[in-house]
Amino acid sequence: MSLYSELFYAKEINELFSDNQTINAFLQFEASLALAQADNGIIPAEAAKIIAQCCNASFIDTEKLKKEISLGGNAAIPLVQQLTRIVKNNDFEASKYVHLGATSQDVVDTALVLQIKRFIIWLEEQLKKLTQVLTTITQQHRTTLMIGRTLLQQARPITFGLKTAKWLENIETDKVRIEACKNRVLVLKLGGAVGSGNGNISLEVQKSMSNALGIGLPEMNNGLVELATTLGILSGNIGKIARDISLLMQTEIAEVFEGAAEGKGGSSTMPHKRNPTLAFRMGTHYSNYPINGWKH
Secondary structure, three states: OOOOHHHHOOHHHHHHOOHHHHHHHHHHHHHHHHHHHHHOOOOOHHHHHHHHHHOOHHHOOHHHHHHHHHHHOOOHHHHHHHHHHHHHHHOHHHHOOOOOOOOHHHHHHHHHHHHHHHHHHHHHHHHHHHHHHHHHHHHHOOOOEEEEEEOOEEEEEEEHHHHHHHHHHHHHHHHHHHHHHHHHHOEOOOOOHHHOOEOOEOHHHHHHHHHHHOOEOOOOOOHHHHHHHHHHHHHHHHHHHHHHHHHHOOOOOOOOEOOOOOOOOOOOOOOOOOOOHHHHHHHHOOOOOOOOOOEO
16 A cells, blocks of 8 residues: 555545455456346356355455466456356356356456446545535635636636636536436446357346346447546546645735644644645545635
């Protein structure tokens, strides 16, 4: 773990994308695939039940998995091999149906989608908190006068509430963008060999898996690219808030200050300094720390 893990990263997201949770997502795919195939008469129901019972991350040798990834080029190949051996130790016949018809890309991509689904739930809650804070600040300062600036030069008077309303508007628009791309991002990735499907991966199997995993049916789209672009815009808008705050905190301007706290924003050499540390964190990497305590 990085020395700065507490500064730039949210603990919930570190856990969500941890090795253990990634393996859990892989196994969730494998279990739902077997059960979906059993529901549609492709494999025996008892075999699917045994496979699902064996899809437990605690059964996987993570260190062994890490060492073998370089041989296959991805984590799915050695993971399926381990899972197959685990199932075989419980029931030889059931082991014949592990990962039936699926490819490594199906596993890796769907696992990522399942993790992204949880990430979006987390993100939407953080953005909800952010908009609530910005709404309160905007209402409180709708008549608080300040100088407006263009190209860092003094221009005409505005209100601080107008500035924060602009921040709020951008974040609200970002929330709409995220909601709009969810149906294109949160979809099952299951096409089998060369993406054409086969008798073991029918539309009925895809429907059963989509329902079980709570995601949409496979689509030919660039949903992940769209999400990455949307998050890039969100990061830019949050960075804009951070930069505005840090500029307004300059000693010569001193119009806005971060909320004070013991040991926050100090200098190792100059005790008179009050650094915009939270703004720095916001501008560098968005985390889940609440934004509050701004003073005008």
